[in-house]
Amino acid sequence: xxxxxxxxxxxxxxxxxxGYLGQAVARRLRELGVPTLILDMQAxxxxxxxxxxxxxxxxxxxxxxxxxxGVKTVIHAAGYIDIRRCFHPTASREINVRGTRNVLExxxxxGVRRLVFVSTSNVLMAxxxxxxxxxxSPVPPNPSTEYSRTKLEAEALVxxxxxxxxxxxxxxxxxxxxxxxxxxxxxxxxxNPLPLSMRTGYCQGxxxxxxxxxxxxxxxxxxxxxxxxxxxxxxVRDPVGxxxxxxxxxxxxxxxxxVAGRTVxxxxxxxxxxxxxxxxxxxxxxxxxxxxxxxxxxxGDGFTEYAMWAAFGHHTFSxxxxxxxxxxxxxxxMDQAIQETRTHxxxxxxxxx
Numbered sequence: 434x435x436x437x438x439x440x441x442x443x444x445x446x447x448x449x450x451x452g453y454l455g456q457a458v459a460r461r462l463r464e465l466g467v468p469t470l471i472l473d474m475q476a477x478x479x480x481x482x483x484x485x486x487x488x489x490x491x492x493x494x495x496x497x498x499x500x501x502x503g504v505k506t507v508i509h510a511a512g513y514i515d516i517r518r519c520f521h522p523t524a525s526r527e528i529n530v531r532g533t534r535n536v537l538e539x540x541x542x543x544g545v546r547r548l549v550f551v552s553t554s555n556v557l558m559a560x561x562x563x564x565x566x567x568x569x570s571p572v573p574p575n576p577s578t579e580y581s582r583t584k585l586e587a588e589a590l591v592x593x594x595x596x597x598x599x600x601x602x603x604x605x606x607x608x609x610x611x612x613x614x615x616x617x618x619x620x621x622x623x624x625n626p627l628p629l630s631m632r633t634g635y636c637q638g639x640x641x642x643x644x645x646x647x648x649x650x651x652x653x654x655x656x657x658x659x660x661x662x663x664x665x666x667x668x669v670r671d672p673v674g675x676x677x678x679x680x681x682x683x684x685x686x687x688x689x690x691x692v693a694g695r696t697v698x699x700x701x702x703x704x705x706x707x708x709x710x711x712x713x714x715x716x717x718x719x720x721x722x723x724x725x726x727x728x729x730x731x732x733g734d735g736f737t738e739y740a741m742w743a744a745f746g747h748h749t750f751s752x753x754x755x756x757x758x759x760x761x762x763x764x765x766x767m768d769q770a771i772q773e774t775r776t777h778x779x780x781x782x783x784x785x786x
Contacts (some may be wrong), residue, residue: 595664
């Protein structure tokens with residue numbers, strides 16, 4: 434269950450505070466009475482009472498430094514998510530790497546003491562099954578996407594602070610798929626009539642408010658350089674349910690069946706292998722168009738092999754280390770999370786026919 438005990442965090446800046454996760458982090462901080470500064474390129478789409486907004490592009494070092502004056506804690510949730518197979522430099526590098534470097538330099542000059550960086554479980558994912566991944570698992574020699582590659586580089590910049598004599602107190606959290614109210618892919622999944630790989634694709638995710646709670650909790654634990662989480666990169670996910678299923682989720686079953694209340698005819702399942710072959714052909718076509726004509730055909734997540742593995746392949750992560758070094762943080766149960774998501778989409782308490 435969630436707690437509402439006051440936090441000892443002082444003025445906290447949330448980079449990317451207008452985004453999907455950033456808004457949840459800012460709301461959690463305000464619930465705890467923490468003075469909160471939202472830094473993003475656009476204001477949050479909905480009001481967060483008590484929080485202050487300032488426009489900021491993390492690629493602009495001078496602006497970042499100006500806005501961090503007086504800030505004591507930073508939660509860095511800004512980033513450019515692009516899981517296409519990139520053929521040329523993209524905004525991912527400018528935002529995820531250079532932007533993170535700007536944030537770190539500004540934190541040092543402004544006297545910020547604590548920083549929690551939002552990375553992703555994708556840093557250790559490859560185009561294959563990834564089961565029981567831990568912090569000690571090897572990094573893929575060739576990360577599949579620019580997103581994974583740039584997040585790994587940004588992690589290295591952040592964790593290097595722990596080795597500096599007067600460095601920041603830092604923790605990196607690696608959440609997997611973040612689900613819940615406001616997910617831009619909700620209706621894409623819930624409203625899709627095709628039974629895509631319903632027999633595969635089990636993964637572990639983290640509910641939006643659980644992710645926000647974990648980030649705020651991690652920041653509060655960075656009290657000094659002896660804090661167990663200082664200098665650590667940690668996987669976080671939803672807790673294991675009473676069913677003992679290991680916290681496994683299936684994106685389509687969750688959104689289409691449990692949240693939207695729709696049924697899926699699994700006997701007409703489109704096999705995972707067929708999706709992989711189709712994605713391989715689509716990827717091959719896009720490669721040819723790019724190298725021959727300079728045309729970048731795919732937009733958004735793209736219909737690539739990696740996207741298919743990410744959406745429908747098995748991938749699980751251990752959060753044992755995070756729970757050991759961070760201690761318990763407030764968490765929402767699966768039943769409550771599903772009901773909150775249903776309420777957000779005005780689906781009511783009864784399943785749809």
